Amino acid sequence: MHSPLYPWLHGEFARFHALRTQGRMPHALLVSGEPGLGQGQLAMRLAQATLCQRPLADGQACGQCGSCHPFLVGAHPDFSLLAPKEKDNKDDEASQGKKVKDTKDKDIKIDAVRDFCAGLYLSSSFQHGKVGVIEPADAMNPAAANSLLKTLEEPPAGTLIILVTSHPARLPITIRSRCQRWLVPIPERTTALAWLAHQPQLAGEDPARVLDLAEGRPLAALELAEPERLAQRSRWLESLLHLLRAGGNPLALAASQDKTEWPQLLHWCRLLLADLIRLQGAEHTPTAAMNLVNRDFADVLAPLAARLNARELFGLYDYLLELSRLINHPLNRELLMEELLIRFQRLGG
Ligand SMILES: [Zn+2]
The missing domain is CATH 3.40.50.300 (P-loop containing nucleotide triphosphate hydrolases)
Incomplete structure (x- = not known):
């Protein structure tokens, strides 16, 4: 069968x-x-x-x-x-x-x-x-x-x-x-959610939350729903937020990540920056109404977004998009990753 x-x-x-x-x-x-x-x-x-x-x-x-x-x-x-x-x-x-x-x-x-x-x-x-x-x-x-x-x-x-x-x-x-x-296009949200809701691997996880984290890709959402993956995401976001508060060591953080995970880490970086940009554009909108992807971090992100420089935030987002294209280039990717995290820290400082 x-x-x-x-x-x-x-x-x-x-x-x-x-x-x-x-x-x-x-x-x-x-x-x-x-x-x-x-x-x-x-x-x-x-x-x-x-x-x-x-x-x-x-x-x-x-x-x-x-x-x-x-x-x-x-x-x-x-x-x-x-x-x-x-x-x-x-x-x-x-x-x-x-x-x-x-x-x-x-x-x-x-x-x-x-x-x-x-x-x-x-x-x-x-x-x-x-x-x-x-x-x-x-x-x-x-x-x-x-x-x-x-x-x-x-x-x-x-x-x-x-x-x-x-x-x-x-x-x-x-x-x-x-x-x-x-x-093959990203599927209709209702189709993807209906399918996800029937997957036993989802194990109580909210289908809409993991589908958003996977930007609408159902099989990627299922992979993200694994507890170890979600825990890895939380740890990574905590590290990035620490950098944005001008703490931590970007070089040590870059060096401590498994290289095969970099595309995934960049994906999460991008979702985080996109949420910060969203928050900046809507200062007086309640966060609950904003369709943030990282909803579980909304309370931390809102005050942070208010004090970041908008131009630098967009600049970092553009850099990240460029980096996502170059990440498979073995010669310079260590440097690129370090540069990204240094810029994260600078953005907050
Ligand atoms: Zn046949």
């Missing part, structure tokens, strides 16, 4: 089904969107539905036919999934809350892409074409991405290649231009 398609992806699936029934399916799709929207599941469902021998009326795979069975156990001869070798391992460790080493083996290398492409040229076993999914496609190193170009340009007949990424800009333009772009 396969788990149900995330409710906010039904519209996306319907788009795909319409293209297929109209015979307008492209050879290559680039499925992108913010992390935590289930793009990977969508790609797998498109793949399974393409290969299914008895698709349902809405185009979804039946889950039971002679094609769905091998697909669901990862043994379909006409399907290949290309992912970094360590991916499964990493996911397991992440779910257990262990620290994951920041190694370069998360790359998809040229040999793996060559094998993947060679597989697509073999004749199909079930007469429903061949499908290949690459996830995350931005894990391909430049040589690997180059070796995919030829196949993207002239794919074998009846082939569908689906690239999945949350960072399309990291893919070479030559790759992007050969795929039909498919952006």
